Amino acid sequence: MILDGKCPTGPIEKTWDKHRFDLKLVNPANKRKYNVIVVGTGLAGGAAAASLGELGYNVQAFCYQDSPRRAHSIAAQGGINAAKNYPNDGDSIYRLFYDTIKGGDFRAREADVWRLAQVSNNIIDQCVAQGVPFARDYAGYLDNRSFGGAQVSRTFYARGQTGQQLLLGAYSALSRQIKAGTVKMYNRREMLDLVVVDGVAKGITVRNLITGELESYAADAVCLATGGYVNVFYLSTNAMGCSVTANWKAHKKGAFFANPCYTQIHPTCIPQAGDYQSKLTLMSESLRNDGRCWVPKSKADLNKHPDQIPEEDRDYYLERKYPSFGNLAPRDIASRAAKEQCDDGRGVGPGGRGVYLDFATSIKRVGADTIKERYGNLFEMYEKITDENAYKRPMRMYPAPHYSMGGLWVDYNLMSNIPGLFVLGEANFSVHGANRLGASALMQGLADGYFVIPYTIGGYLATVKPGVVTTENPEFTKCIEGVNAYNNKLLSINGKKTVFEFMRELGGLMWENCGMARTKESLELNLKKIPALREEFWKNVKVTGSGPELNQQLENAGRTADFLEFAELMCRDAHHRNESCGGHFRSEYQDEGEAQRDDVNYCYVGAWEYKGDNKTPELHKEPLKFDNVHLAVRSYK
Amino acid sequence: MSDHKTMTLTLIVWRQKGPKDPGKFETYTAKGITEHHSFLEMLDCVNEDLIRAGKDPIAFDHDCREGICGMCSQVINGAAHGGQDRTTVCQLHMRKFKDGDTIYIEPWRARAFPIITDLIVDRTALDTIVQAGAYVSCHSGGVPDGNAILIPKPAADEAMDAAECIGCGACVAGCPNGAAMLFTGAKVSQYALLPQGQAEAATRVKSLVNAMAECGFGNCTNHYECQVSCPKGINVKFIARMNREFLKAQFV
Numbered sequence: 001m002i003l004d005g006k007c008p009t010g011p012i013e014k015t016w017d018k019h020r021f022d023l024k025l026v027n028p029a030n031k032r033k034y035n036v037i038v039v040g041t042g043l044a045g046g047a048a049a050a051s052l053g054e055l056g057y058n059v060q061a062f063c064y065q066d067s068p069r070r071a072h073s074i075a076a077q078g079g080i081n082a083a084k085n086y087p088n089d090g091d092s093i094y095r096l097f098y099d100t101i102k103g104g105d106f107r108a109r110e111a112d113v114w115r116l117a118q119v120s121n122n123i124i125d126q127c128v129a130q131g132v133p134f135a136r137d138y139a140g141y142l143d144n145r146s147f148g149g150a151q152v153s154r155t156f157y158a159r160g161q162t163g164q165q166l167l168l169g170a171y172s173a174l175s176r177q178i179k180a181g182t183v184k185m186y187n188r189r190e191m192l193d194l195v196v197v198d199g200v201a202k203g204i205t206v207r208n209l210i211t212g213e214l215e216s217y218a219a220d221a222v223c224l225a226t227g228g229y230v231n232v233f234y235l236s237t238n239a240m241g242c243s244v245t246a247n248w249k250a251h252k253k254g255a256f257f258a259n260p261c262y263t264q265i266h267p268t269c270i271p272q273a274g275d276y277q278s279k280l281t282l283m284s285e286s287l288r289n290d291g292r293c294w295v296p297k298s299k300a301d302l303n304k305h306p307d308q309i310p311e312e313d314r315d316y317y318l319e320r321k322y323p324s325f326g327n328l329a330p331r332d333i334a335s336r337a338a339k340e341q342c343d344d345g346r347g348v349g350p351g352g353r354g355v356y357l358d359f360a361t362s363i364k365r366v367g368a369d370t371i372k373e374r375y376g377n378l379f380e381m382y383e384k385i386t387d388e389n390a391y392k393r394p395m396r397m398y399p400a401p402h403y404s405m406g407g408l409w410v411d412y413n414l415m416s417n418i419p420g421l422f423v424l425g426e427a428n429f430s431v432h433g434a435n436r437l438g439a440s441a442l443m444q445g446l447a448d449g450y451f452v453i454p455y456t457i458g459g460y461l462a463t464v465k466p467g468v469v470t471t472e473n474p475e476f477t478k479c480i481e482g483v484n485a486y487n488n489k490l491l492s493i494n495g496k497k498t499v500f501e502f503m504r505e506l507g508g509l510m511w512e513n514c515g516m517a518r519t520k521e522s523l524e525l526n527l528k529k530i531p532a533l534r535e536e537f538w539k540n541v542k543v544t545g546s547g548p549e550l551n552q553q554l555e556n557a558g559r560t561a562d563f564l565e566f567a568e569l570m571c572r573d574a575h576h577r578n579e580s581c582g583g584h585f586r587s588e589y590q591d592e593g594e595a596q597r598d599d600v601n602y603c604y605v606g607a608w609e610y611k612g613d614n615k616t617p618e619l620h621k622e623p624l625k626f627d628n629v630h631l632a633v634r635s636y637k
Numbered sequence: 638m639s640d641h642k643t644m645t646l647t648l649i650v651w652r653q654k655g656p657k658d659p660g661k662f663e664t665y666t667a668k669g670i671t672e673h674h675s676f677l678e679m680l681d682c683v684n685e686d687l688i689r690a691g692k693d694p695i696a697f698d699h700d701c702r703e704g705i706c707g708m709c710s711q712v713i714n715g716a717a718h719g720g721q722d723r724t725t726v727c728q729l730h731m732r733k734f735k736d737g738d739t740i741y742i743e744p745w746r747a748r749a750f751p752i753i754t755d756l757i758v759d760r761t762a763l764d765t766i767v768q769a770g771a772y773v774s775c776h777s778g779g780v781p782d783g784n785a786i787l788i789p790k791p792a793a794d795e796a797m798d799a800a801e802c803i804g805c806g807a808c809v810a811g812c813p814n815g816a817a818m819l820f821t822g823a824k825v826s827q828y829a830l831l832p833q834g835q836a837e838a839a840t841r842v843k844s845l846v847n848a849m850a851e852c853g854f855g856n857c858t859n860h861y862e863c864q865v866s867c868p869k870g871i872n873v874k875f876i877a878r879m880n881r882e883f884l885k886a887q888f889v
Contacts, residue, residue, distance in 0.1 A: 050777065051777040066708065066759070067760065069707070069804055070700060070707060070708050072701060075701050075705050125780050126777065126778070128780075128783040128786075128833070129775040129781070130773050130833070131773045131827060131828050131831050131834050132800075133793050133794075135793070136793040137790065139787065140788050140789050140790065141784050142784055158800075161705065165797075165800060168800065172767065173772065173777070175764065176768075178764075178768050237703075239702070241700050276674055276681070278677065278702060281702075281703045282703075381704065381728070384704075384728045384730065385675075385730070450778070454777065496689075498689065500681070500685060542688060544687075544693055544694065545693055552694070553688065
């Protein structure tokens with residue numbers, strides 16, 4: 001099937017304004033008759049729930065944490081982009097649009113990206129109005145910094161905790177609506193199924209994580225803002241609870257999964273220290289503004305203290321390879337370059353899996369106090385984890401899974417192919433193409449939540465009669481019974497291996513064979529090994545406790561079971577895409593280490609349809625057209 | 638991967654089946670722990686052993702494991718988050734302990750935070766305080782340009798100092814009165830310091846203080862344990878600012 005993204009046509013700069021006008025409206029007095037479910041309370045979900053509640057819809061919001069304030073958006077450090085052009089350095093909506101399309105290696109829709117760039121400016125105004133304490137200069141104006149993949153300073157930030165401050169802003173708006181009674185908040189609930197009635201999304205099944213009870217909720221539209229799936233690698237920068245589960249359940253109910261092979265490996269994370277490790281910690285990309293990446297030129301220097309390696313014996317490989325962007329090369333490029341140096345046997349630290357990120361030059365130039373003001377909390381965090389002082393000794397960094405550009409397929413209105421199911425933020429696939437630029441995730445989450453869904457959901461709701469389906473509908477009972485049987489099965493296996501052991505094994509396979517570089521052979525290996533591991537899981541996993549109680553093992557087991565299915569789709573997608581683009585690097589398709597795209601055959605969004613357990617999924621394509629930015633080799637040299 | 642020396646530790650952990658269960662301490666042994674394990678990774682290892690033995694693992698809250706989500710919440714050897722300066726449990730590393738140590742692990746204990754299971758407590762009272770008015774009542778859209786209202790850097794910086802709170806509740810757990818004054822003071826101060834928060838300053842501080850009392854939190858008697866317990870180093874001066882704002886609000 002050829003998919004239609006329903007993008008507006010005409011001059012790109014008018015598309016969103018025109019579309020907004022064309023959308024149907026719901027009468028203010030009728031809005032309260034409509035129920036909307038929002039799953040996830042990060043930047044996209046929190047902002048959406050707050051904005052929809054304020055418009056007058058009846059919103060039910062869900063999160064698995066004990067408070068909506070804890071969603072993993074909170075961990076984003078560096079900043080948020082906007083085309084304000086406050087520094088007068090040549091930025092514009094058009095440039096942000098252009099950078100994002102190019103940064104995504106020409107695998108995103110032009111219209112979606114234009115809209116993102118256009119509303120980026122509203123986001124900053126919105127957050128300032130909410131009391132988000134962005135960094136300011138001495139005159140009281142908002143401060144900006146530069147970030148990877150851009151040659152203008154368009155990143156707004158709040159120390160090294162921008163995600164936290166933006167999320168607390170959205171959470172404050174959400175709290176206001178909870179108090180006003182327009183949003184009913186359900187904490188500690190995990191979505192375990194999507195309820196589809198006559199082909200239309202009408203509700204969800206959740207597990208109450210405290211009592212273990214399964215609960216049904218009905219609505220006229222369901223919004224998933226459930227984040228990304230890079231915990232499929234087991235070790236990633238995501239929170240422990242991040243999973244593909246909500247998206248995967250929706251996929252199994254018919255929602256297409258687009259571009260699952262596009263995952264972002266972030267270049268600056270603290271290297272792994274041991275096998276017991278449960279997660280990797282990211283150090284903001286902003287550090288590359290003042291830190292220089294290097295490894296020793298000679299393997300003979302590997303065991304020396306970095307201070308004892310003179311300037312001429314250091315290989316500042318990013319500055320060497322990409323003179324115009326240098327240390328600010330985009331993430332996919334910087335990650336691969338780090339891997340290259342380590343594969344060449346010149347990596348530093350345990351296992352040779354690390355590169356130096358050195359601040360000595362900047363400390364000399366601007367002084368340690370300025371560096372401390374810019375990155376103090378990051379240096380502190382680094383010291384807590386590694387016991388090393390980065391003011392005195394360069395940090396050691398290694399790439400780690402961080403973000404998923406792929407996600408559920410949505411049209412321009414953020415609606416999936418299931419009517420009534422909307423997907424927001426990282427959970428959808430829409431704007432980052434094959435690679436996301438730094439400080440763009442926060443921008444997308446808030447754009448979707450504050451400024452896109454409030455308009456587009458009205459266009460859909462205006463066409464449906466409110467409250468037609470309630471939880472009395474037999475489909476809800478069927479979903480509850482299905483989830484119950486599934487959980488009981490997990491609990492009854494009583495095998496020998498723990499959930500963590502399976503997850504670690506799956507993560508290892510994915511990192512090794514579907515990670516920063518993939519090949520036809522490595523993917524085919526995974527396509528054999530993953531089904532075998534999945535089979536073993538269902539025979540040999542050990543989950544203690546019971547269903548109707550707080551049971552964290554059962555939660556993890558369910559998430560792992562979904563990852564074991566999803567991982568196969570991810571490898572299948574990577575295997576079918578015979579090109580390299582952005583975060584998807586197939587070693588066979590390269591030009592001296594640079595990704596080699598195939599625009600003739602692969603300039604499309606690959607969206608997969610679920611066809612049943614152990615059946616081959618079907619690929620649908622949405623061709624990508626570039627009318628405003630010319631397809632070109634993406635060069636940062 | 639690592640060839641570090643390993644430690645063996647004795648853990649004395651609070652186990653409680655549910656809110657009505659009286660609960661008791663149980664003793665476990667953690668083996669093969671290196672200095673690079675985080676405290677929660679050490680507990681993961683203990684739990685893996687418990688699961689293999691067919692026993693219920695220790696339930697504890699955690700999520701981001703990088704010190705920012707505020708989900709983790711344990712009293713370790715009598716100190717919230719383990720007593721290291723500006724450190725959450727998930728960022729506490731085992732290099733702070735010695736081979737053979739005995740470690741006591743308990744949940745947050747406060748009237749406003751009922752225990753759910755083992756080390757997991759119910760902190761919805763903190764959300765209730767925020768819902769009482771810790772926000773600027775602005776709409777989505779229709780706001781002025783971000784640079785329309787200038788904010789002096791010292792004010793923006795101090796607001797940020799207050800806004801760094803991660804809402805973990807360690808201040809409450811550390812306080813002998815179970816007070817949430819540091820948490821609430823930080824919220825009140827963030828908005829009081831910014832021009833955007835001025836219009837509602839008086840009503841905000843009154844309703845937040847009211848909500849604190851209704852949720853069952855205690856009052857401040859200047860022990861400063863909250864500041865010591867706070868993993869983000871939120872300063873008690875924000876409690877003083879809240880008191881000042883509260884007093885001021887009586888005359889508005």
